[in-house]
Amino acid sequence: MRPxxxxxxxxxxxxxxxxxxxxxxxxxxxxxxxxxxxxxxLDEIPMALSHPGSIxxxxxxxATEALSRLDVGDSIGIRGPFGNGFEVKGEGGGKGNREGExxxxxNGEKKGNKIMIIAGxxxxxxxxxxxxxxxxxxxxxxxxxxxRTADELLFEKHFSKCGALSIATDDGSKGHHGFITxxxxxxxxxxxxxxxxxxPELMMKSVLDILQAAGLEAMAQLSLHRYFKxxxxxxxxxxxxxxxxxxxxxxxxxxxxxxxxxxxxKYHRDATGKKIMF
Amino acid sequence: MxxxxxxxxxxxxxxxxxxxxxxxxLGTTGASLRRMAGEGAGAVVTKSIGSEPKEGHPNPTMFKLxxxxxxxxxxxxxxxRDFREELSIARKGGVPVIASVFGAHPDEFAEIIIGLxxxxxxxxNVSCPHASGxxxxxxxxxxxxEEITRAAKRTTDTPVWVKLTPNVTDIVEIGEAASRGxxxxxVAINTVRGMAIDIHSxxxxxxxxxxxxSGPAVRPVAVKCVYDLYxxxxxxxxxxxxxxxxxxxxxxxxxxxxxxxxxSAVYDNVNIFSEITSGLSAYLKANDHSLDxxxxxxxxxxxx
Numbered sequence: 001m002r003p004x005x006x007x008x009x010x011x012x013x014x015x016x017x018x019x020x021x022x023x024x025x026x027x028x029x030x031x032x033x034x035x036x037x038x039x040x041x042l043d044e045i046p047m048a049l050s051h052p053g054s055i056x057x058x059x060x061x062x063a064t065e066a067l068s069r070l071d072v073g074d075s076i077g078i079r080g081p082f083g084n085g086f087e088v089k090g091e092g093g094g095k096g097n098r099e100g101e102x103x104x105x106x107n108g109e110k111k112g113n114k115i116m117i118i119a120g121x122x123x124x125x126x127x128x129x130x131x132x133x134x135x136x137x138x139x140x141x142x143x144x145x146x147x148r149t150a151d152e153l154l155f156e157k158h159f160s161k162c163g164a165l166s167i168a169t170d171d172g173s174k175g176h177h178g179f180i181t182x183x184x185x186x187x188x189x190x191x192x193x194x195x196x197x198x199x200p201e202l203m204m205k206s207v208l209d210i211l212q213a214a215g216l217e218a219m220a221q222l223s224l225h226r227y228f229k230x231x232x233x234x235x236x237x238x239x240x241x242x243x244x245x246x247x248x249x250x251x252x253x254x255x256x257x258x259x260x261x262x263x264x265x266k267y268h269r270d271a272t273g274k275k276i277m278f
Numbered sequence: 279m280x281x282x283x284x285x286x287x288x289x290x291x292x293x294x295x296x297x298x299x300x301x302x303x304l305g306t307t308g309a310s311l312r313r314m315a316g317e318g319a320g321a322v323v324t325k326s327i328g329s330e331p332k333e334g335h336p337n338p339t340m341f342k343l344x345x346x347x348x349x350x351x352x353x354x355x356x357x358x359r360d361f362r363e364e365l366s367i368a369r370k371g372g373v374p375v376i377a378s379v380f381g382a383h384p385d386e387f388a389e390i391i392i393g394l395x396x397x398x399x400x401x402x403n404v405s406c407p408h409a410s411g412x413x414x415x416x417x418x419x420x421x422x423x424e425e426i427t428r429a430a431k432r433t434t435d436t437p438v439w440v441k442l443t444p445n446v447t448d449i450v451e452i453g454e455a456a457s458r459g460x461x462x463x464x465v466a467i468n469t470v471r472g473m474a475i476d477i478h479s480x481x482x483x484x485x486x487x488x489x490x491x492s493g494p495a496v497r498p499v500a501v502k503c504v505y506d507l508y509x510x511x512x513x514x515x516x517x518x519x520x521x522x523x524x525x526x527x528x529x530x531x532x533x534x535x536x537x538x539x540x541x542s543a544v545y546d547n548v549n550i551f552s553e554i555t556s557g558l559s560a561y562l563k564a565n566d567h568s569l570d571x572x573x574x575x576x577x578x579x580x581x582x
Binding site (some may be wrong): 001002003005036038040041042043044045075077079104228229230231232233234235236237239240242243244245246269270271272273274275 | 302303304305306307309310311312313314325331332333334336337338339340341342343347349351354355356357360361364474476478479481483485541542544545548
C-alpha cells in the first residue's frame with residue numbers, strides 16, 4: 001500500500017519526552033500491530049498504535065524529533081497496520097470456561113482470565129489498547145509500568161482504569177524504587193495465565209529471565225523492536241537469530257519460549273546489517 | 279508425493295530443485311537464508327555485499343503497489359568482513375549459497391569475492407537500478423561488464439553468474455559481454471526503474487526518490503528478456519522477475535530459464551519455494567515432461 005495521508009487533529013503531552021499524535025484516520029488494527037510512519041522528505045519509522053488512529057512517540061532520533069515538532073493540521077504518511085499483534089488468550093472468559101468444561105487441562109474455570117501487562121517506558125504504547133481490549137473482554141488485568149522517574153510514567157491513568165496497577169521508578173520518585181522486575185516480586189507469577197511485555201530490550205530480557213526461571217516463558221508475549229526497512233517482510237533487515245523470523249511480519253510479538261535462546265538482550269543489527277551488542 | 283526428479287545441475291552446482299531465493303530478499307542474515315533453505319529453496323542468494331559497510335537509502339525503502347513492489351534499498355550491507363560469519367551460517371542450510379557482490383570496478387569485485395571465500399557461486403550485481411556509482415551505472419556498459427566478469431573469473435574457480443538489468447536498450451548486448459567475460463550463467467532480470475509520488479504532498483515516496491519495480495508487473499518484461507538471452511547465449515539463463523506461482527515458473531522456463539529465482543513473492547508466503555516445486559512436479563508428471571523438455575520450449579515451438 002502507498003502511505004495514507006493522516007492529518008494530526010490533537011497532540012497530547014503524555015510525559016516530558018513522550019507525546020501522542022491523534023490523527024483523523026482510524027485503522028482496523030489488533031493491539032500490538034504497528035504502522036510505518038512517514039515524515040515526508042526525512043524518514044519512515046515503525047511506531048506502535050496506542051489507539052486506532054494514534055501513535056505515541058518518544059524523542060529518540062531525527063525522525064521522532066521531527067514528529068514531536070509537528071502541529072495540529074500537519075500531516076504524516078501512514079502504512080499499515082502491519083505485524084501480528086498480541087494474542088488475547090481465553091477471550092471473554094467464556095471460551096476459557098468452555099475449554100475447561102471440555103475436560104481440557106482441568107486447571108479451574110479461571111484459566112486464561114488473569115493477565116499481567118509489563119510496560120517499560122514508551123513500551124506502554126502498544127500495551128494500552130491490549131489492556132483496554134482485555135478489560136472489555138472481562139479479563140482480570142494487572143499492569144506494571146516502569147520509567148526512569150515519576151514524570152515519565154506513561155498512561156498511568158489509562159492503565160489504572162483497566163485493572164490493578166503497580167509502578168516502579170528507577171529513582172524511587174513513585175512506587176517501587178528500582179527496576180520493574182523488582183515490582184514483579186510482589187506477585188505470585190504462577191497465578192497469571194498470560195504475560196504481555198514491551199519496553200527497552202534489556203528490561204524485556206530481565207523479565208523473560210524471571211518468567212523462564214518460573215517455567216512461565218511460554219505464557220509470555222513480548223513485542224520486539226528492530227531496525228525496519230521495508231516493514232512488510234520482504235527485505236530481511238529485521239530478521240532475528242537463530243530462527244530467521246522477521247520481526248516486522250512474523251512479529252513484532254513473539255512467544256517467550258521462542259526468545260529464550262534468541263538474540264534478545266544480546267545484540268541487534270544496525271541499518272547495514274552489522275551486529276550491535278547491547 | 280511425487281517421484282518427478284526436479285534436481286538440476288546448474289553451472290556445476292547440484293540443486294535439488296530449480297527454485298532459488300533471489301538476491302536482496304530475506305538474505306541479510308545467515309539465519310534468514312537457512313530459513314529459506316528450509317522453506318524449500320533449491321539454492322539461496324545473499325543480500326548484495328560490498329567492500330565497505332553501507333546503510334542504504336533512507337526509508338521508505340519499499341512498499342507494495344497494486345501491481346508489484348517499488349524498492350530502493352540502496353545496497354545496505356555490513357561489508358564482506360562482517361558478512362563472512364553470516365555466510366558460514368547460511369551454508370549450514372544444506373543448499374548452495376550464492377554470494378551476491380557489487381562494486382564499482384573489476385578490482386573491487388575481485389576483492390569481495392576473495393573476502394567471501396566459501397560461497398558456492400558468486401552473482402555479480404551489475405544491475406541495481408538506484409545506487410549511484412554501482413549497479414546499472416556499471417551494468418549498462420558492455421565493456422565494463424565484460425571486464426568485471428573476467429576479473430571475477432580470474433579470481434575464483436567457483437561459478438560466476440552475472441545479474442543483468444532490463445534498463446537498457448538491448449539486454450542481449452550486455453548478456454553477450456558477460457558471456458565473453460567467461461560468465462557461467464546470466465540472471466535476468468533485476469528490477470525495472472520506477473517511481474511513485476504521494477499525491478497528498480507531491481513528495482516522491484521512496485527515500486531515494488526513485489527505485490526499482492518488482493513483482494507481477496515485471497514478469498512479461500522478464501519473460502521477454504529471458505527469451506532473447508536464451509536465443510543469443512550458450513550459457514544458462516536464470517529467470518527472475520515476478521515469479522509467484524508454479525505456472526509463472528513454467529512460463530519462465532519455457533522462455534529459456536534453466537532455473538528461476540523468487541523474490542518479492544515471499545511477501546505472500548515464505549513457503550513459496552515448496553509451493554512452486556510441488557506444482558511444477560505435478561505439472562511435469564501430468565504432462566510426462568522433464569525439466570529439460572520445458573526449458574526453452576517456446577523457442578522450439580516457434581522454430582517448428
